[in-house]
Amino acid sequence: MFKSTTILAIKHKNEVAISGDGQISIGNTIMKSNTKKIRKLHNDKVLAGFAGASADAITLFEKFETKLDEFHGNLTKAVISLAKEWRTDKILRRLEAILIAVDKDNMFIVSGTGDIIEPDDNIAAIGSGGPYALAAAKALKKYSNLTASEIALESLQIASTICIYTNDKITVEKI
Numbered sequence: 001m002f003k004s005t006t007i008l009a010i011k012h013k014n015e016v017a018i019s020g021d022g023q024i025s026i027g028n029t030i031m032k033s034n035t036k037k038i039r040k041l042h043n044d045k046v047l048a049g050f051a052g053a054s055a056d057a058i059t060l061f062e063k064f065e066t067k068l069d070e071f072h073g074n075l076t077k078a079v080i081s082l083a084k085e086w087r088t089d090k091i092l093r094r095l096e097a098i099l100i101a102v103d104k105d106n107m108f109i110v111s112g113t114g115d116i117i118e119p120d121d122n123i124a125a126i127g128s129g130g131p132y133a134l135a136a137a138k139a140l141k142k143y144s145n146l147t148a149s150e151i152a153l154e155s156l157q158i159a160s161t162i163c164i165y166t167n168d169k170i171t172v173e174k175i
Contacts, residue, residue: 005037006129006159006166007049009102010137011122012148015174016102018047019152021129021160022169024054034169042068045103046075047173051127052097060086060097075103079110087114098126104175129156129163149174 004025009018020037023030038049039061046068050057063085067078079101086092092112099110102124109117109124117124123141125134136155140146146154153172160168 004053004165005051005127006125006133006156006163007037007051007100007127008125008130008133008137008152008155008159009047009049009100009107009123010141010148010151010155011102011104011107012141012151015148016047016104017147017149017152017172017174018049018100018102019133019149019156019170019172020049021156021166022171023165023167025165030167033167036171038171038173040173040175041065042073044175045073046101047103047175048099048101049126050097050099051130052095056095056097057099059092060095060099063092064099064101073103075101075106075108079106079108079116083110083114083116086110086112100124100126125155127166129159129166132159132162132166 007020022034024032071077133155136158140151156170160166
């Protein structure tokens, strides 16, 4: 598990949202508190967020953007191609990061071990605070009338009160 952040993606009520905290930690030290770990990609039709080493995540974002362009925004094909290359390339295979990618139709968690996970309930979370944010999002989705972006924000706020690697400098993007 990456002890570095919390990223949550949710599809709910015809809205897709992703949220991420801003903390960068090295060991037990907070190095930066207001970093943006989520992005809109491919003409703002894809949302992505990362957990893991910052330099590795930047490399991963660049590679993923290239795959999205190569497959004309087809998220499924881009994710599969990225996972194959990430798993087999000698340099990429050493990246210490994990990615969530979502568009209006699909949601994936992608790792360097070749995992491509499509969540059953349209909620995905990664990073050290991921389990806390995921539990909060599931409860909020089931028992509230909040929008996807409101759930994404509230879930990370809850995770930030529990996980020491997650702060309350939260960014939310939606499509």
